Structure formats: C-alpha cells, structure tokens
Amino acid sequence: MTRRELLRAGGLTAACLAAPRLGRSASLVEIRMQSDARGEHVGFDPIGILIQPGQTVRWTTESPGNPHTTTAYHPRNGKHSLRIPEGAEPWDSGFLLKEGDHFEVTLTVEGVYDYFCLPHEAAGMVGRIVVGRPSGPGTRPFDYFTGRPGIRDWLAVPDAARHAFPSVEAIMRQRVVRHAGPF
Numbered sequence: 001m002t003r004r005e006l007l008r009a010g011g012l013t014a015a016c017l018a019a020p021r022l023g024r025s026a027s028l029v030e031i032r033m034q035s036d037a038r039g040e041h042v043g044f045d046p047i048g049i050l051i052q053p054g055q056t057v058r059w060t061t062e063s064p065g066n067p068h069t070t071t072a073y074h075p076r077n078g079k080h081s082l083r084i085p086e087g088a089e090p091w092d093s094g095f096l097l098k099e100g101d102h103f104e105v106t107l108t109v110e111g112v113y114d115y116f117c118l119p120h121e122a123a124g125m126v127g128r129i130v131v132g133r134p135s136g137p138g139t140r141p142f143d144y145f146t147g148r149p150g151i152r153d154w155l156a157v158p159d160a161a162r163h164a165f166p167s168v169e170a171i172m173r174q175r176v177v178r179h180a181g182p183f
C-alpha cells in the first residue's frame with residue numbers, strides 16, 4: 001500500500017465512522033475480482049454498473065493466489081488508451097494479493113469509465129462503470145485515437161477485452177450487469 005492509499009483508506013474509515021450507516025452502504029458499490037480454481041477464467045463481477053456522481057466503488061479480490069489489479073484506461077497507466085472522462089483522475093490499485101484485499105475510488109465526474117486488470121487484460125478481465133449520464137472517451141470506438149496527431153504510442157485494447165465489455169446501453173438498461181462466469 002502506498003502512503004497515498006493509506007491516507008485515503010484512513011480518511012474513508014473516518015468518514016465511515018462519522019456517516020450514518022445507511023448513507024454509507026447506499027453510496028458504496030462492491031465489485032468482486034474472481035477466478036475459478038484453476039485460474040483459467042477471471043473477471044470482475046459485476047462487470048458493468050451504473051452509479052451516481054460521488055458514489056464510491058470498492059473492488060475486493062476473492063481469488064487468493066491469482067493477483068488482480070483494478071487499473072483505469074488512461075495514458076498515465078502504462079500508455080493505455082484514454083477511456084475515462086477527460087478531467088477525471090485515473091486510478092491503479094497495484095496488485096491485490098490476499099483474499100479480502102480491496103481498493104476504493106470515489107467517482108465524481110460524469111461519464112463512462114473503462115478499467116482493466118493488469119495481469120489479465122488480454123484474458124478479457126475488464127469492467128465498465130457509468131457515472132450519471134454516459135459521455136466521454138469511454139463511449140468512443142476502441143480504436144478512436146488511431147492516426148490522431150500526437151498519439152503514437154497508446155496501446156490498443158486487446159480483442160478479448162473488447163469483446164468482454166458490456167455495452168453502455170445494457171448498463172443503462174440493467175444498472176448492474178453480472179459477469180457470466182464461470183468462477
């Protein structure tokens with residue numbers, strides 16, 4: 001855990017103690033990071049969610065021995081393409097190793113946020129969060145930046161990841177899109 005994450009966790013604990021329990025649970029959205037026993041199938045569940053600005057998302061790993069990350073699609077995260085709203089802060093949890101390890105972000109800027117698991121992106125371990133009304137780079141095609149001046153080195157989204165994302169339309173309709181598994 002970095003010092004910044006530690007401070008953030010401490011701040012959240014304080015906020016949790018101060019806030020009424022009901023308000024806290026209503027604003028927190030949980031996403032599990034899962035693998036099957038052999039580590040052949042991996043995924044975020046739910047894989048797609050609709051939340052409101054100011055809500056907090058918590059990722060928790062439930063697959064010990066198979067480390068995961070939650071990492072925003074953003075050039076600051078290893079030159080991945082920008083797929084979160086312009087002006088939103090990218091996040092990167094680092095490796096979550098032990099069962100129950102978790103990471104939280106509070107999303108305040110409206111739009112679509114795509115994220116991935118660093119070791120499993122090519123296996124299709126990605127997720128999508130819509131905050132309020134869908135807009136921004138996350139609504140564009142995966143290769144929207146190709147050929148744009150000044151953007152030469154962003155990484156393409158791997159095929160398995162492209163196929164794994166739930167559509168924005170499905171998220172708006174269902175609010176919660178569960179991962180099909182198997183885990």
Ligand SMILES: [Cu+2]
Pocket residue numbers: 042043067068069117118119120125
């Ligand atoms: Cu993973």
